[in-house]
Amino acid sequence: MEITNVGILGAGTLGTRVALQAAISGYQVGIFDIHEKALDASFKLMKELLQQLEKSKRIEEASEKILSRILFTTELEKSVNQADIINESVTEDPEIKKELWEKVGKIAPSQTLFTTNTSYLLPSMFAEISARPEKFCAFHFHDVFYSRVVDIMPHVGTDPAMIPILEDFGKSLNQVPVIVMKEHPGYLFNTMLLALIGAAGKLLTGEIGSIEDIDKSWMVNFHMPMGPFGILDSIGLDTAWHVTKTRKDSASQAFAALLKTYLDQGKLGEKSGQGFYQYPNPAFKQPDFIL
Template identity: 40%
Template sequence: MTAIANVTVLGTGVLGSQIAYQTAFSGFDVVAYDISDDALEAAKERFAGLARTYVAERVAGADDASVDAALARITLSADLGEAVANADLVIEAVPEQLALKQATYEKLAALAPERTIFATNSSTLLPSDLAPFTGRADRFLALHFANRVWAHNTAEVMGTDATDPAVYATVVDFAGKIGMVPIEIKKEKAGYLLNSLLVPFLSAAGELLVDGIAEPDAIDKTWRIGTGAPMGPFQIYDIVGLTTAYNISKAGGPKQQAFADLIKEHYIDQGKLGVATGEGFYTYPKA
Protein backbone atom coordinates (compact mmCIF):
# COMPACT_ATOMS: atom_id res chain seq x y z
CA MET A 1 0.00 0.00 0.00
CA THR A 2 1.36 3.41 -1.03
CA ALA A 3 2.06 5.74 1.88
CA ILE A 4 -0.10 8.85 2.11
CA ALA A 5 1.79 12.07 1.40
CA ASN A 6 -0.59 14.32 -0.54
CA VAL A 7 -4.08 14.94 0.82
CA THR A 8 -7.01 16.75 -0.77
CA VAL A 9 -9.95 17.95 1.33
CA LEU A 10 -13.20 18.64 -0.52
CA GLY A 11 -15.19 21.37 1.20
CA THR A 12 -13.80 24.22 3.29
CA GLY A 13 -16.65 24.76 5.71
CA VAL A 14 -16.23 24.64 9.48
CA LEU A 15 -15.04 21.04 9.69
CA GLY A 16 -13.46 20.73 6.25
CA SER A 17 -11.18 23.69 6.98
CA GLN A 18 -10.21 22.19 10.34
CA ILE A 19 -9.37 18.82 8.76
CA ALA A 20 -7.27 20.51 6.09
CA TYR A 21 -5.41 22.72 8.55
CA GLN A 22 -4.75 19.93 11.08
CA THR A 23 -3.41 17.74 8.26
CA ALA A 24 -1.11 20.51 7.05
CA PHE A 25 -0.03 21.29 10.63
CA SER A 26 0.98 17.63 10.91
CA GLY A 27 3.36 17.98 7.97
CA PHE A 28 1.29 16.84 4.98
CA ASP A 29 0.83 18.76 1.74
CA VAL A 30 -2.85 19.64 1.42
CA VAL A 31 -5.07 20.88 -1.38
CA ALA A 32 -8.26 22.50 -0.08
CA TYR A 33 -11.00 22.41 -2.72
CA ASP A 34 -14.24 24.36 -2.85
CA ILE A 35 -16.65 25.26 -5.61
CA SER A 36 -15.86 28.96 -6.09
CA ASP A 37 -13.22 31.62 -5.58
CA ASP A 38 -15.52 33.33 -3.06
CA ALA A 39 -15.67 30.14 -1.00
CA LEU A 40 -11.88 29.88 -1.13
CA GLU A 41 -11.48 33.47 0.04
CA ALA A 42 -13.63 32.60 3.05
CA ALA A 43 -11.51 29.48 3.55
CA LYS A 44 -8.34 31.56 3.57
CA GLU A 45 -9.76 33.58 6.46
CA ARG A 46 -10.74 30.38 8.30
CA PHE A 47 -7.23 28.98 7.94
CA ALA A 48 -5.71 32.20 9.25
CA GLY A 49 -8.11 32.08 12.19
CA LEU A 50 -7.17 28.48 12.91
CA ALA A 51 -3.48 29.43 12.92
CA ARG A 52 -4.22 32.06 15.57
CA THR A 53 -6.34 29.60 17.56
CA TYR A 54 -3.61 26.95 17.62
CA VAL A 55 -1.20 29.45 19.15
CA ALA A 56 -3.76 30.95 21.55
CA GLU A 57 -4.91 27.54 22.80
CA ARG A 58 -1.33 26.28 23.05
CA VAL A 59 -1.81 23.26 20.81
CA ALA A 60 1.24 21.02 21.17
CA GLY A 61 3.97 22.21 18.82
CA ALA A 62 2.14 25.39 17.84
CA ASP A 63 4.13 28.61 17.61
CA ASP A 64 4.26 31.43 15.09
CA ALA A 65 6.66 29.52 12.85
CA SER A 66 4.83 26.18 12.86
CA VAL A 67 1.37 27.62 12.22
CA ASP A 68 2.70 29.71 9.35
CA ALA A 69 4.44 26.63 7.94
CA ALA A 70 1.11 24.81 8.03
CA LEU A 71 -0.54 27.62 6.08
CA ALA A 72 2.23 27.40 3.50
CA ARG A 73 1.50 23.69 2.97
CA ILE A 74 -2.13 24.41 1.96
CA THR A 75 -2.97 25.04 -1.69
CA LEU A 76 -6.42 26.38 -2.58
CA SER A 77 -8.27 25.23 -5.70
CA ALA A 78 -11.70 25.62 -7.28
CA ASP A 79 -10.81 23.12 -10.04
CA LEU A 80 -11.71 19.59 -8.96
CA GLY A 81 -9.49 17.85 -11.50
CA GLU A 82 -6.52 19.97 -10.51
CA ALA A 83 -7.26 19.49 -6.81
CA VAL A 84 -7.14 15.68 -6.93
CA ALA A 85 -4.55 15.15 -9.68
CA ASN A 86 -1.80 14.13 -7.24
CA ALA A 87 -3.89 13.02 -4.26
CA ASP A 88 -3.05 9.89 -2.30
CA LEU A 89 -6.09 10.50 -0.11
CA VAL A 90 -9.23 12.57 -0.72
CA ILE A 91 -11.27 13.46 2.36
CA GLU A 92 -14.76 14.56 1.36
CA ALA A 93 -16.45 17.10 3.63
CA VAL A 94 -19.16 18.51 1.37
CA PRO A 95 -22.65 19.36 2.73
CA GLU A 96 -24.65 16.52 4.27
CA GLN A 97 -26.88 15.82 1.25
CA LEU A 98 -26.92 12.31 -0.22
CA ALA A 99 -27.47 13.32 -3.85
CA LEU A 100 -24.74 15.97 -3.69
CA LYS A 101 -22.23 13.54 -2.21
CA GLN A 102 -23.11 10.85 -4.76
CA ALA A 103 -22.66 13.31 -7.63
CA THR A 104 -19.34 14.44 -6.16
CA TYR A 105 -18.02 10.89 -6.10
CA GLU A 106 -19.11 10.26 -9.68
CA LYS A 107 -16.95 13.23 -10.72
CA LEU A 108 -14.09 12.13 -8.49
CA ALA A 109 -14.10 8.62 -9.92
CA ALA A 110 -13.29 10.01 -13.35
CA LEU A 111 -10.68 12.53 -12.20
CA ALA A 112 -8.60 11.01 -9.40
CA PRO A 113 -5.66 8.63 -9.98
CA GLU A 114 -6.43 4.93 -9.57
CA ARG A 115 -4.27 4.76 -6.44
CA THR A 116 -6.24 7.46 -4.62
CA ILE A 117 -8.17 6.49 -1.49
CA PHE A 118 -11.52 8.20 -0.95
CA ALA A 119 -12.80 8.90 2.56
CA THR A 120 -16.10 10.51 3.49
CA ASN A 121 -16.51 12.64 6.61
CA SER A 122 -20.29 12.25 6.39
CA SER A 123 -21.90 12.61 9.80
CA THR A 124 -25.01 10.50 9.28
CA LEU A 125 -24.90 8.73 5.91
CA LEU A 126 -23.68 5.17 5.50
CA PRO A 127 -20.56 4.75 3.36
CA SER A 128 -22.34 1.94 1.49
CA ASP A 129 -24.83 4.57 0.25
CA LEU A 130 -21.90 6.26 -1.49
CA ALA A 131 -19.57 3.38 -2.38
CA PRO A 132 -21.24 2.47 -5.72
CA PHE A 133 -20.62 6.01 -6.96
CA THR A 134 -16.89 6.02 -6.18
CA GLY A 135 -15.73 3.66 -8.92
CA ARG A 136 -13.41 2.07 -6.32
CA ALA A 137 -15.46 0.58 -3.50
CA ASP A 138 -12.38 -1.29 -2.28
CA ARG A 139 -10.54 2.02 -1.75
CA PHE A 140 -13.40 3.85 -0.08
CA LEU A 141 -14.40 4.19 3.58
CA ALA A 142 -15.58 6.71 6.16
CA LEU A 143 -13.23 8.89 8.23
CA HIS A 144 -15.19 11.02 10.65
CA PHE A 145 -13.81 13.90 12.71
CA ALA A 146 -15.28 15.79 15.64
CA ASN A 147 -15.57 19.57 15.61
CA ARG A 148 -12.49 21.38 17.00
CA VAL A 149 -10.31 18.56 15.73
CA TRP A 150 -7.17 19.80 17.50
CA ALA A 151 -8.88 19.38 20.89
CA HIS A 152 -11.55 16.72 20.33
CA ASN A 153 -9.18 14.54 18.37
CA THR A 154 -11.08 11.39 17.56
CA ALA A 155 -11.09 9.99 14.03
CA GLU A 156 -13.73 7.31 13.54
CA VAL A 157 -12.79 4.86 10.79
CA MET A 158 -15.60 2.80 9.27
CA GLY A 159 -15.41 0.67 6.15
CA THR A 160 -17.95 -1.26 4.11
CA ASP A 161 -17.94 -4.97 3.25
CA ALA A 162 -16.03 -4.01 0.09
CA THR A 163 -13.27 -1.97 1.75
CA ASP A 164 -9.81 -3.50 1.32
CA PRO A 165 -8.39 -4.23 4.82
CA ALA A 166 -5.04 -2.79 3.70
CA VAL A 167 -6.77 0.50 2.77
CA TYR A 168 -8.52 0.53 6.14
CA ALA A 169 -5.21 0.00 7.95
CA THR A 170 -3.54 2.75 5.90
CA VAL A 171 -6.24 5.26 6.87
CA VAL A 172 -6.02 4.25 10.54
CA ASP A 173 -2.28 4.85 10.37
CA PHE A 174 -2.81 8.22 8.66
CA ALA A 175 -5.27 9.32 11.35
CA GLY A 176 -2.65 8.68 14.01
CA LYS A 177 -0.04 10.62 12.07
CA ILE A 178 -2.19 13.76 12.03
CA GLY A 179 -2.63 13.70 15.80
CA MET A 180 -5.97 11.92 15.97
CA VAL A 181 -6.95 8.96 18.13
CA PRO A 182 -8.19 6.39 15.57
CA ILE A 183 -11.49 4.80 16.59
CA GLU A 184 -11.98 1.57 14.65
CA ILE A 185 -15.64 0.72 14.08
CA LYS A 186 -16.44 -2.92 13.40
CA LYS A 187 -19.48 -2.51 11.16
CA GLU A 188 -21.45 0.24 9.45
CA LYS A 189 -23.57 2.40 11.70
CA ALA A 190 -25.13 5.68 10.62
CA GLY A 191 -23.75 8.31 12.97
CA TYR A 192 -20.71 6.20 13.92
CA LEU A 193 -20.20 6.26 17.70
CA LEU A 194 -20.04 9.98 18.41
CA ASN A 195 -23.11 11.08 16.48
CA SER A 196 -25.09 8.02 17.52
CA LEU A 197 -24.83 9.53 20.99
CA LEU A 198 -24.90 13.22 20.05
CA VAL A 199 -27.69 13.45 17.45
CA PRO A 200 -30.50 12.08 19.67
CA PHE A 201 -29.41 14.55 22.36
CA LEU A 202 -29.52 17.48 19.94
CA SER A 203 -32.80 16.24 18.46
CA ALA A 204 -34.41 16.19 21.88
CA ALA A 205 -33.40 19.82 22.38
CA GLY A 206 -34.85 20.75 18.99
CA GLU A 207 -38.15 19.11 19.88
CA LEU A 208 -38.33 21.03 23.15
CA LEU A 209 -37.97 24.26 21.17
CA VAL A 210 -40.45 23.26 18.45
CA ASP A 211 -43.04 22.28 21.08
CA GLY A 212 -42.66 25.65 22.81
CA ILE A 213 -41.49 24.09 26.07
CA ALA A 214 -38.59 26.48 26.65
CA GLU A 215 -36.20 28.86 24.90
CA PRO A 216 -32.67 27.80 23.86
CA ASP A 217 -30.99 29.64 26.74
CA ALA A 218 -33.12 27.86 29.36
CA ILE A 219 -32.56 24.46 27.75
CA ASP A 220 -28.80 25.02 27.57
CA LYS A 221 -28.63 26.34 31.12
CA THR A 222 -30.50 23.32 32.45
CA TRP A 223 -28.12 20.92 30.72
CA ARG A 224 -24.98 22.73 31.85
CA ILE A 225 -26.05 23.01 35.49
CA GLY A 226 -27.60 19.56 35.68
CA THR A 227 -24.70 17.65 34.12
CA GLY A 228 -21.64 19.88 34.49
CA ALA A 229 -21.19 19.87 30.71
CA PRO A 230 -19.39 22.92 29.30
CA MET A 231 -22.02 23.56 26.63
CA GLY A 232 -25.71 23.05 26.05
CA PRO A 233 -27.26 21.65 22.86
CA PHE A 234 -27.97 24.99 21.18
CA GLN A 235 -24.42 26.15 21.79
CA ILE A 236 -23.31 22.93 20.09
CA TYR A 237 -25.69 23.61 17.19
CA ASP A 238 -24.05 27.00 16.70
CA ILE A 239 -20.58 25.43 16.62
CA VAL A 240 -21.57 22.64 14.24
CA GLY A 241 -23.35 25.19 12.02
CA LEU A 242 -27.04 25.62 11.42
CA THR A 243 -26.81 24.60 7.77
CA THR A 244 -25.55 21.18 8.84
CA ALA A 245 -28.25 21.05 11.53
CA TYR A 246 -30.86 21.89 8.90
CA ASN A 247 -29.69 19.22 6.45
CA ILE A 248 -29.68 16.51 9.10
CA SER A 249 -33.00 17.56 10.66
CA LYS A 250 -34.75 17.81 7.29
CA ALA A 251 -34.13 14.09 6.77
CA GLY A 252 -35.67 13.17 10.15
CA GLY A 253 -39.19 12.60 11.42
CA PRO A 254 -42.02 15.17 11.61
CA LYS A 255 -40.69 16.94 14.73
CA GLN A 256 -37.19 17.16 13.27
CA GLN A 257 -38.54 18.46 9.97
CA ALA A 258 -40.45 21.12 11.91
CA PHE A 259 -37.20 22.05 13.67
CA ALA A 260 -35.47 22.27 10.28
CA ASP A 261 -38.18 24.64 9.04
CA LEU A 262 -37.83 26.75 12.19
CA ILE A 263 -34.08 27.22 11.90
CA LYS A 264 -34.32 27.92 8.18
CA GLU A 265 -36.96 30.63 8.58
CA HIS A 266 -35.64 32.32 11.72
CA TYR A 267 -31.90 31.79 11.34
CA ILE A 268 -30.51 30.53 8.03
CA ASP A 269 -32.64 32.82 5.87
CA GLN A 270 -31.46 35.71 8.04
CA GLY A 271 -27.81 34.82 7.46
CA LYS A 272 -27.45 33.50 11.02
CA LEU A 273 -25.51 30.28 10.54
CA GLY A 274 -23.86 29.94 13.94
CA VAL A 275 -20.40 30.76 15.22
CA ALA A 276 -18.98 30.97 11.69
CA THR A 277 -21.13 34.05 10.89
CA GLY A 278 -21.09 35.56 14.38
CA GLU A 279 -24.72 34.79 15.12
CA GLY A 280 -26.97 31.77 15.40
CA PHE A 281 -28.99 30.91 18.48
CA TYR A 282 -26.47 33.20 20.22
CA THR A 283 -24.40 36.21 19.18
CA TYR A 284 -20.61 35.94 19.14
CA PRO A 285 -17.92 38.62 19.16
CA LYS A 286 -16.16 39.18 15.86
CA ALA A 287 -12.67 37.67 15.64
Protein backbone atom coordinates (compact mmCIF):
# COMPACT_ATOMS: atom_id res chain seq x y z
CA MET A 1 0.00 0.00 0.00
CA GLU A 2 1.10 3.56 -0.61
CA ILE A 3 1.18 5.94 2.32
CA THR A 4 0.81 9.62 1.48
CA ASN A 5 -1.33 10.94 4.30
CA VAL A 6 -0.63 10.53 8.02
CA GLY A 7 -3.04 11.21 10.89
CA ILE A 8 -1.53 12.07 14.28
CA LEU A 9 -3.71 11.99 17.39
CA GLY A 10 -2.43 14.10 20.28
CA ALA A 11 -0.26 17.19 19.81
CA GLY A 12 1.96 16.88 22.89
CA THR A 13 5.63 16.01 23.26
CA LEU A 14 5.58 13.00 20.97
CA GLY A 15 2.68 13.70 18.60
CA THR A 16 4.35 16.99 17.68
CA ARG A 17 7.64 15.29 16.84
CA VAL A 18 6.13 12.43 14.86
CA ALA A 19 3.93 14.85 12.90
CA LEU A 20 6.89 17.11 12.13
CA GLN A 21 9.12 14.24 11.00
CA ALA A 22 6.30 12.92 8.79
CA ALA A 23 6.00 16.36 7.14
CA ILE A 24 9.79 16.58 6.75
CA SER A 25 9.64 13.17 5.03
CA GLY A 26 7.11 14.59 2.56
CA TYR A 27 3.83 13.22 3.93
CA GLN A 28 0.63 15.24 4.26
CA VAL A 29 -0.19 15.35 7.97
CA GLY A 30 -3.31 16.04 9.99
CA ILE A 31 -2.60 16.52 13.70
CA PHE A 32 -5.53 16.43 16.11
CA ASP A 33 -5.80 17.47 19.75
CA ILE A 34 -8.82 18.21 21.94
CA HIS A 35 -7.10 21.35 23.22
CA GLU A 36 -6.57 24.36 20.96
CA LYS A 37 -3.78 25.45 23.33
CA ALA A 38 -1.94 22.17 22.76
CA LEU A 39 -2.06 22.76 19.00
CA ASP A 40 -0.68 26.30 19.45
CA ALA A 41 2.15 24.95 21.61
CA SER A 42 2.76 22.17 19.07
CA PHE A 43 3.12 24.69 16.24
CA LYS A 44 5.56 26.74 18.34
CA LEU A 45 7.60 23.65 19.25
CA MET A 46 7.74 22.57 15.60
CA LYS A 47 9.17 25.97 14.64
CA GLU A 48 11.84 25.64 17.35
CA LEU A 49 12.70 22.10 16.26
CA LEU A 50 12.91 23.20 12.63
CA GLN A 51 15.30 26.01 13.58
CA GLN A 52 17.58 23.48 15.31
CA LEU A 53 17.36 21.09 12.36
CA GLU A 54 18.13 23.92 9.94
CA LYS A 55 21.15 24.97 12.02
CA SER A 56 22.56 21.46 12.00
CA LYS A 57 21.79 21.17 8.28
CA ARG A 58 19.49 18.21 8.78
CA ILE A 59 16.73 19.61 6.56
CA GLU A 60 17.00 20.84 3.01
CA GLU A 61 13.52 22.28 2.47
CA ALA A 62 12.35 25.65 3.82
CA SER A 63 10.57 25.37 7.17
CA GLU A 64 7.44 27.12 5.81
CA LYS A 65 7.15 24.52 3.06
CA ILE A 66 7.41 21.68 5.59
CA LEU A 67 4.85 23.29 7.91
CA SER A 68 2.47 23.88 4.99
CA ARG A 69 1.99 20.09 4.79
CA ILE A 70 0.57 19.98 8.34
CA LEU A 71 -3.05 20.60 9.23
CA PHE A 72 -3.63 21.42 12.91
CA THR A 73 -7.16 20.62 14.01
CA THR A 74 -9.47 20.08 16.98
CA GLU A 75 -11.82 18.11 14.72
CA LEU A 76 -11.02 14.41 14.77
CA GLU A 77 -12.61 13.76 11.35
CA LYS A 78 -10.28 16.21 9.63
CA SER A 79 -7.14 14.41 10.81
CA VAL A 80 -8.36 10.90 10.01
CA ASN A 81 -10.63 11.10 6.96
CA GLN A 82 -7.72 11.20 4.47
CA ALA A 83 -5.25 9.16 6.53
CA ASP A 84 -3.56 6.03 5.19
CA ILE A 85 -2.05 5.48 8.62
CA ILE A 86 -2.81 6.87 12.06
CA ASN A 87 -0.37 7.15 14.95
CA GLU A 88 -1.97 7.90 18.29
CA SER A 89 0.04 9.85 20.91
CA VAL A 90 -2.58 10.97 23.43
CA THR A 91 -2.13 10.93 27.20
CA GLU A 92 -0.88 7.61 28.59
CA ASP A 93 -4.25 6.71 30.13
CA PRO A 94 -6.01 3.53 28.94
CA GLU A 95 -9.50 5.01 29.30
CA ILE A 96 -8.67 8.10 27.21
CA LYS A 97 -7.06 5.94 24.54
CA LYS A 98 -9.95 3.42 24.46
CA GLU A 99 -12.55 6.16 24.07
CA LEU A 100 -10.58 7.73 21.24
CA TRP A 101 -9.92 4.47 19.35
CA GLU A 102 -13.60 3.59 19.53
CA LYS A 103 -14.42 6.89 17.80
CA VAL A 104 -11.61 6.56 15.25
CA GLY A 105 -12.69 3.01 14.34
CA LYS A 106 -16.09 4.38 13.37
CA ILE A 107 -14.93 7.22 11.14
CA ALA A 108 -11.57 6.30 9.56
CA PRO A 109 -11.50 4.94 5.98
CA SER A 110 -11.64 1.13 5.95
CA GLN A 111 -8.07 0.69 4.62
CA THR A 112 -6.45 2.99 7.19
CA LEU A 113 -3.80 1.36 9.39
CA PHE A 114 -4.03 2.05 13.13
CA THR A 115 -0.96 2.44 15.33
CA THR A 116 -0.43 3.51 18.92
CA ASN A 117 2.65 5.19 20.33
CA THR A 118 1.87 4.08 23.90
CA SER A 119 4.97 3.71 26.06
CA TYR A 120 3.90 0.94 28.44
CA LEU A 121 0.36 -0.15 27.51
CA LEU A 122 -0.31 -2.95 25.01
CA PRO A 123 -1.90 -2.77 21.53
CA SER A 124 -4.27 -5.65 22.44
CA MET A 125 -5.90 -3.28 24.96
CA PHE A 126 -7.22 -1.13 22.09
CA ALA A 127 -7.30 -3.43 19.06
CA GLU A 128 -10.83 -4.79 19.57
CA ILE A 129 -12.43 -1.49 20.50
CA SER A 130 -10.98 0.07 17.32
CA ALA A 131 -13.10 -2.52 15.41
CA ARG A 132 -10.04 -3.22 13.23
CA PRO A 133 -7.81 -5.57 15.25
CA GLU A 134 -5.99 -6.98 12.20
CA LYS A 135 -4.89 -3.47 11.21
CA PHE A 136 -3.83 -2.48 14.72
CA CYS A 137 -0.20 -2.47 15.88
CA ALA A 138 2.02 -0.57 18.30
CA PHE A 139 4.44 1.77 16.53
CA HIS A 140 6.45 3.38 19.26
CA PHE A 141 8.91 6.23 18.83
CA HIS A 142 11.48 7.47 21.32
CA ASP A 143 12.42 11.10 20.70
CA VAL A 144 12.19 10.97 16.88
CA PHE A 145 15.08 13.39 16.18
CA TYR A 146 17.66 12.56 18.84
CA SER A 147 16.78 8.92 19.59
CA ARG A 148 15.67 7.35 16.34
CA VAL A 149 14.52 3.83 17.15
CA VAL A 150 10.91 2.91 16.41
CA ASP A 151 9.46 -0.25 17.98
CA ILE A 152 7.02 -2.30 15.92
CA MET A 153 5.01 -4.49 18.28
CA PRO A 154 2.06 -6.49 16.93
CA HIS A 155 -0.57 -8.15 19.13
CA VAL A 156 -1.64 -11.73 18.35
CA GLY A 157 -4.40 -10.53 16.00
CA THR A 158 -2.25 -8.14 13.90
CA ASP A 159 -2.07 -9.11 10.22
CA PRO A 160 1.62 -10.06 9.66
CA ALA A 161 1.50 -8.16 6.33
CA MET A 162 1.40 -4.95 8.36
CA ILE A 163 4.95 -5.46 9.73
CA PRO A 164 6.95 -4.84 6.51
CA ILE A 165 4.71 -1.84 5.73
CA LEU A 166 5.57 -0.35 9.12
CA GLU A 167 9.26 -1.17 8.68
CA ASP A 168 9.33 0.75 5.38
CA PHE A 169 7.27 3.58 6.81
CA GLY A 170 9.60 3.79 9.85
CA LYS A 171 12.66 3.98 7.58
CA SER A 172 10.99 6.71 5.52
CA LEU A 173 10.66 8.67 8.77
CA ASN A 174 14.43 8.43 9.31
CA GLN A 175 13.98 5.90 12.13
CA VAL A 176 15.61 2.56 12.81
CA PRO A 177 12.76 0.02 13.09
CA VAL A 178 13.07 -2.87 15.57
CA ILE A 179 10.53 -5.65 16.00
CA VAL A 180 9.20 -6.76 19.37
CA MET A 181 8.26 -10.34 18.62
CA LYS A 182 5.56 -10.64 21.28
CA GLU A 183 3.62 -8.11 23.31
CA HIS A 184 5.77 -6.78 26.10
CA PRO A 185 5.09 -3.62 28.12
CA GLY A 186 7.98 -1.23 27.49
CA TYR A 187 9.16 -2.80 24.22
CA LEU A 188 12.95 -3.28 24.04
CA PHE A 189 14.65 -0.03 25.02
CA ASN A 190 12.03 1.20 27.51
CA THR A 191 12.25 -2.08 29.42
CA MET A 192 15.94 -1.40 29.96
CA LEU A 193 15.30 2.32 30.60
CA LEU A 194 12.65 1.57 33.24
CA ALA A 195 15.15 -0.52 35.17
CA LEU A 196 17.57 2.44 35.16
CA ILE A 197 14.93 4.98 36.13
CA GLY A 198 13.50 2.70 38.81
CA ALA A 199 16.97 2.34 40.34
CA ALA A 200 17.56 6.11 40.17
CA GLY A 201 14.16 6.77 41.80
CA LYS A 202 14.97 4.32 44.60
CA LEU A 203 18.33 5.98 45.24
CA LEU A 204 16.62 9.39 45.45
CA THR A 205 13.61 8.47 47.60
CA GLY A 206 15.89 6.39 49.86
CA GLU A 207 18.03 9.54 50.31
CA ILE A 208 21.12 7.66 49.12
CA GLY A 209 22.13 10.22 46.49
CA SER A 210 21.07 13.64 45.19
CA ILE A 211 19.44 14.23 41.78
CA GLU A 212 22.64 15.80 40.48
CA ASP A 213 24.99 13.12 41.83
CA ILE A 214 22.87 10.24 40.54
CA ASP A 215 22.84 11.88 37.11
CA LYS A 216 26.58 12.61 37.25
CA SER A 217 27.35 8.95 38.03
CA TRP A 218 25.51 7.83 34.92
CA MET A 219 26.76 10.62 32.66
CA VAL A 220 30.45 10.33 33.55
CA ASN A 221 30.69 6.54 33.59
CA PHE A 222 28.77 6.01 30.37
CA HIS A 223 29.79 9.25 28.58
CA MET A 224 26.16 10.27 28.33
CA PRO A 225 24.80 13.80 27.76
CA MET A 226 22.14 13.34 30.48
CA GLY A 227 21.37 11.13 33.45
CA PRO A 228 18.13 9.44 34.58
CA PHE A 229 16.56 12.64 35.97
CA GLY A 230 17.45 14.64 32.86
CA ILE A 231 15.90 11.83 30.82
CA LEU A 232 12.75 11.93 32.98
CA ASP A 233 12.45 15.70 32.42
CA SER A 234 12.65 15.16 28.65
CA ILE A 235 10.04 12.36 28.75
CA GLY A 236 7.68 14.50 30.86
CA LEU A 237 7.07 13.87 34.58
CA ASP A 238 3.33 13.34 33.97
CA THR A 239 4.01 10.51 31.52
CA ALA A 240 6.62 9.09 33.94
CA TRP A 241 4.12 9.26 36.81
CA HIS A 242 1.43 7.44 34.78
CA VAL A 243 3.89 4.62 34.19
CA THR A 244 5.46 4.48 37.66
CA LYS A 245 2.18 4.50 39.58
CA THR A 246 0.99 1.32 37.84
CA ARG A 247 3.92 -0.64 39.33
CA LYS A 248 2.94 -2.11 42.65
CA ASP A 249 6.30 -2.56 44.40
CA SER A 250 7.03 -0.19 47.30
CA ALA A 251 10.02 1.52 45.61
CA SER A 252 7.93 2.43 42.53
CA GLN A 253 5.07 3.62 44.75
CA ALA A 254 7.45 5.86 46.73
CA PHE A 255 8.89 7.31 43.52
CA ALA A 256 5.39 7.81 42.03
CA ALA A 257 4.45 9.75 45.19
CA LEU A 258 7.53 11.96 44.74
CA LEU A 259 6.72 12.56 41.05
CA LYS A 260 3.16 13.54 42.07
CA THR A 261 4.55 16.35 44.28
CA TYR A 262 6.22 17.78 41.15
CA LEU A 263 3.01 17.48 39.10
CA ASP A 264 1.00 19.21 41.84
CA GLN A 265 3.34 22.21 41.49
CA GLY A 266 2.95 22.24 37.68
CA LYS A 267 6.50 20.92 37.22
CA LEU A 268 6.19 18.58 34.24
CA GLY A 269 9.81 18.64 33.09
CA GLU A 270 11.28 20.31 30.01
CA LYS A 271 7.87 21.05 28.45
CA SER A 272 6.77 23.23 31.41
CA GLY A 273 10.19 24.84 31.94
CA GLN A 274 10.73 23.13 35.30
CA GLY A 275 11.12 19.54 36.44
CA PHE A 276 14.08 18.09 38.28
CA TYR A 277 16.02 20.82 36.44
CA GLN A 278 15.14 24.27 35.12
CA TYR A 279 14.84 24.91 31.35
CA PRO A 280 15.85 26.04 28.75
CA ASN A 281 19.39 25.83 30.22
CA PRO A 282 19.39 22.91 32.66
CA ALA A 283 22.34 22.55 35.05
CA PHE A 284 23.37 19.19 33.58
CA LYS A 285 24.07 20.85 30.23
CA GLN A 286 26.48 23.38 31.74
CA PRO A 287 30.15 22.60 31.08
CA ASP A 288 31.03 22.66 34.80
CA PHE A 289 28.37 20.09 35.80
CA ILE A 290 30.71 17.15 35.54
CA LEU A 291 33.98 18.89 36.28
